[in-house]
Amino acid sequence: xxxxxxxxxxxxxFFTFIALLLVYTINYISSYTGIASTSELRTVAYNIYKVLFxxxxxxxxxxxxxxxxxxxxxxxxxxxxxVRISEANSTSRDNVTIxxxxxxxxxxxxxxxxxxxxxxxxxxxxxxxxxxxxSFCPGAGRYLNSTDMVVNLTLAALQTKYIFIYxxxxxxxxxxxxxxxxxxxxxxxDNITAQVMPEEKLTMISPEKMDALYxxxxxxxxxxxxxxxxxxxxIGDV
Numbered sequence: 001x002x003x004x005x006x007x008x009x010x011x012x013x014f015f016t017f018i019a020l021l022l023v024y025t026i027n028y029i030s031s032y033t034g035i036a037s038t039s040e041l042r043t044v045a046y047n048i049y050k051v052l053f054x055x056x057x058x059x060x061x062x063x064x065x066x067x068x069x070x071x072x073x074x075x076x077x078x079x080x081x082x083v084r085i086s087e088a089n090s091t092s093r094d095n096v097t098i099x100x101x102x103x104x105x106x107x108x109x110x111x112x113x114x115x116x117x118x119x120x121x122x123x124x125x126x127x128x129x130x131x132x133x134x135s136f137c138p139g140a141g142r143y144l145n146s147t148d149m150v151v152n153l154t155l156a157a158l159q160t161k162y163i164f165i166y167x168x169x170x171x172x173x174x175x176x177x178x179x180x181x182x183x184x185x186x187x188x189x190d191n192i193t194a195q196v197m198p199e200e201k202l203t204m205i206s207p208e209k210m211d212a213l214y215x216x217x218x219x220x221x222x223x224x225x226x227x228x229x230x231x232x233x234x235i236g237d238v
Contacts, residue, residue: 051225053205063212072213072224076206079111081165082197085153089191093155097180100151100194102165104144108137111199112144112167115175119151120164127163128152130180143169150180155192165196172208 057073059065083100087093104112114134119127133148144167155161213221 048225057209063206063209068216068220069224072216072221074205074209074213075203076168076170076209077111078166078168078202078204079199080202081167081199083163083165084160084193084195084197085155085163086160086193086195087155087158087191088193090157091191092157093153093192095152095154096192097150097152098192098194099148100165100196101146101148102196103146104167105137106145108143108145110137110143110169113169113171113173114142114144116166116168116170116173117144117147117149118166118176119149120166122162122164128178128180129176130178141171152180168204170204170206170208172206172211 052072052074054075055071055073056075058070060073062069062072081102081104083102085098104117114131114136117129117131119129121127129149129151131147131149135145135147137143137145149165151163153161153163
């Protein structure tokens, strides 16, 4: 009798162990499937991001072509030209207007569309400026070759300050409207110097490519990305 009870207990423990093992296995498989699915989605999302925001597209000027591109890319070139401004007369200058002469695109490679020019300080604050004496690349619309500009700045005595002139080939950026005039009495460059340095090449999202994206159907964009997963793009100001 005792042996039958022991056998029943052993069988019960055996089936309990098997049940627990099955539950653990099922949970592990479910967890692994979820991890694998999440990993796959992350990979797909990253690849879509690289296609849209990691290239200019094929062709690179697809936004002007009027047909569905081979690949949609939403970035374009952005250039930043540092300007070193120094006060050399031991005199504080409060909101003075300084003249700067800049060669934006000496080789006329269509780098600087006229309305794209902006000026920022090292704190990313946009500065008032006005361009004049502009020269344009031949036969290239409003692509700048060189320009003079005036900028308002405040300088402490013997201070050196950096500002940055930004520009790009993107044609959909509106003109800056400041109405800053060239001063009737120019500041002597013996007292304040403005040294323009070579441009640095950066990348930005192209407003005109974003506009062109709206003219494509969702299925067209999906085909150019080359993915079976549907997706949605949300872009906002930061």
